[in-house]
Amino acid sequence: LTAHRDDIRLNTDLFKKIKTVYNQKDALNLSAEERYLLEETYKYYVRAGVNLDGENKERLKEINKRLSELSTKFGDNLLDETNDFELHVTDKKDLGPLSAGLLASSLVESKKRGNDSGWSFTLQRPSINPFLQTSPNRGYRDILFQGYAMRGNNDNEKDNKAIILEMTSLRVERANLLGFKSHADYVLSENMAQNPEAVYGF
Numbered sequence: 001l002t003a004h005r006d007d008i009r010l011n012t013d014l015f016k017k018i019k020t021v022y023n024q025k026d027a028l029n030l031s032a033e034e035r036y037l038l039e040e041t042y043k044y045y046v047r048a049g050v051n052l053d054g055e056n057k058e059r060l061k062e063i064n065k066r067l068s069e070l071s072t073k074f075g076d077n078l079l080d081e082t083n084d085f086e087l088h089v090t091d092k093k094d095l096g097p098l099s100a101g102l103l104a105s106s107l108v109e110s111k112k113r114g115n116d117s118g119w120s121f122t123l124q125r126p127s128i129n130p131f132l133q134t135s136p137n138r139g140y141r142d143i144l145f146q147g148y149a150m151r152g153n154n155d156n157e158k159d160n161k162a163i164i165l166e167m168t169s170l171r172v173e174r175a176n177l178l179g180f181k182s183h184a185d186y187v188l189s190e191n192m193a194q195n196p197e198a199v200y201g202f
Contacts, residue, residue: 015045047178047190056177063174070167077158081151082123084158087131087144090118096134102127123148 021028022042025035045051049060088110089095095103103119106127110120121127121144128144135141152160171183180186 012050015050018042018045043189047186049178052177060174060177063170063177067167067170067174070163070170074152074160074163074167077152077160077163081154081158085123085147085151086113087121087140087147088113088115088118089121089137089140092119094135094137094140095119095131096136098130098134102130123151 018038018041022038025038030038049057052060086109089106098106106119106121109122109127110118113120121131123144128148131144132141152158168183171186175181175183175186178186180189
């Protein structure tokens with residue numbers, strides 16, 4: 001359906017036909033389903049920016065391109081901070097009743113990170129969740145939990161706060177450009193379109 005969506009976004013001739021039918025919808029004897037499909041398909045085109053003039057259409061393309069770049073950067077930062085984090089434990093009593101499999105993998109992780117001994121825990125789910133559930137060391141549990149919660153929020157080169165601010169601003173601008181009051185209204189409208197688009201696609 002992704003390729004189908006891209007074709008729809010670019011096909012202004014088809015939109016003109018849909019708009020003609022849409023403008024006559026009250027005079028047509030449409031069933032509730034047909035009317036819903038028509039209205040949502042029409043709104044889908046509007047959300048895609050087909051009604052925008054040249055300058056605004058170009059701005060919409062710029063916004064979407066930048067949002068895509070920022071989304072990728074956000075995800076990369078989150079992944080890097082997830083992968084870079086290490087809680088190195090040297091006393092086995094701080095591990096609690098971890099499974100033999102996790103003990104072995106945390107020992108391998110420790111050696112991989114250049115430690116001579118001990119166990120290393122990361123922010124990956126198979127590592128963090130069991131440790132948080134079994135370790136009797138509250139301080140270590142807190143370090144691990146805070147490490148997970150603060151990914152992308154450590155005031156370093158992987159910090160996502162500026163990215164979030166720019167994304168928020170661009171989403172508001174895009175929503176306003178397309179005639180929506182807020183990004184939430186735009187998203188709700190976008191989600192409503194998925195059902196008729198799926199029907200239309202099949």
